[in-house]
Amino acid sequence: MTETFYEVLRRQGITRRSFLKFCSLTATSLGLGSAFAPKIAHALESKPRTPVLWLHGLECTCCSESFIRSAHPLTKDVVLSMLSLDYDDTLMAAAGHQAEAILEEVKARYKGNYILAVEGNPPLNEDGMFCIQSGRPFIEKLKETAKDAKAIISWGSCASWGCVQAAKPNPTRATPVHKVIFDKPIIKVPGCPPIAEVMTAVVTYMLTFDRIPELDRQGRPKMFYGQRIHDKCYRRPHFDAGQFVEQWDDDQARMGYCLYKMGCKGPTTYNACSTVRW
Ligand code: SF4
Ligand code: SF4
Structure with missing residues (x-):
């Protein structure tokens, strides 16, 4: 039977008090006000867990650095370590074949029901040979993982727009995610790096409400990118x-x-x- 978010948290030793604090912090960071905290708590108590798979293409890893340095350690820990991050080849303890086996297992078990988070972008020149992972071009791994994802988050300017590696003359033909994946909802969270609290809030919003946040015409969540x-x-x-x-x-x-x-x-x-x- 699939566990709920709350059951996972309790199994990981998170107290109910900390869980409710997390719900309040999340409601506040989403700009929803404290009245929404019970709704978030109820959603997390009753919904089955949605895994997040986090892939890395051409990038500098500072999006991850930003994420793990969220000003609210509780929020970061809950989202990152305990709630949902099933695969992140930079942060996970497993490596090599062991890590790839986990990726395949999650993809098969949660087919159509996992969130794919992408940091960095795929280079397309030379058949993708400028970024090789698990012995094959990253673009292949990205497309395979995107195929059965529920939605995709493009972390940072690399995944959203291309960033420095896509600057002219762009020798590797580094290409943002939305220009290689066309059949999935893509949420862009640009910034170099993006703001840690925005990153955790976007993930938590999607996990809690089981939908993507409202986006602006460039594909960014309006709740965070609507103000100058x-x-x-x-x-x-x-x-x-x-x-x-x-x-x-x-x-x-x-x-x-x-x-x-x-x-x-x-x-x-x-x-x-x-x-x-x-
Ligand atoms: S968007 Fe910026 S911080 Fe994030 S991986 Fe790319 S270069 Fe690094
Ligand atoms: S007031 Fe405007 S121009 Fe001045 S530092 Fe702030 S954002 Fe920049």
Whole structure:
């Protein structure tokens, strides 16, 4: 019989008090308010567990670094270690054939019912030979794993847009996930790296409500990418007062003045940085 999220948590030694705290933190980070905490608790108590498989293509691994450094250790631990992450070849203890056997087992057992999270992207030149995993091109592993996934999360700018390895002349033809997978819902969580709290909240939202969050026209969750950084930036009063940093080590920099003249893209960037103070 498939376990519920709650049963898994209890088996892992999470107390009911910690579980309820996790539900409150999740409701808050999703911007739903504390009244939603009981609904999240009920969903996690009654729903069967949904596994998350996390693959790595061409990338630097800092999306993972960001994720495991969430400001709320409880949230990160619950999502990452105990709740759902069944396969992540960077973080898991198993390696080689043992790790690949786990991937195959989860794919078969939860066919059509697992979430695929992708960090990095596949290079397509030379038949994908610039990123080899388990003795074959990453693009093959990605397509095979995506085939039976319920939905896909593209972590970070690499998976969402291509990032630095896709910059001209892009010798490996690094390609974002949505340009090689066309038949699955894809949730983009861009940023380099993305914000840890946004990452955990997106996973938890999908696990809890069994649906993908509402997306903007670029495929990003509206709840986190709907606000312009410039509008809530803690340096904004300095912008309005015309107080700018002119050099990285000047007195204005030490006083926390606005970074517009240093190239800040906050006025044209939509993300939750200023809301979560990241
Ligand atoms: S999006 Fe940025 S932080 Fe994430 S893997 Fe790519 S280069 Fe690293
Ligand atoms: S320009 Fe940048 S540093 Fe200045 S207020 Fe806007 S977002 Fe903040």
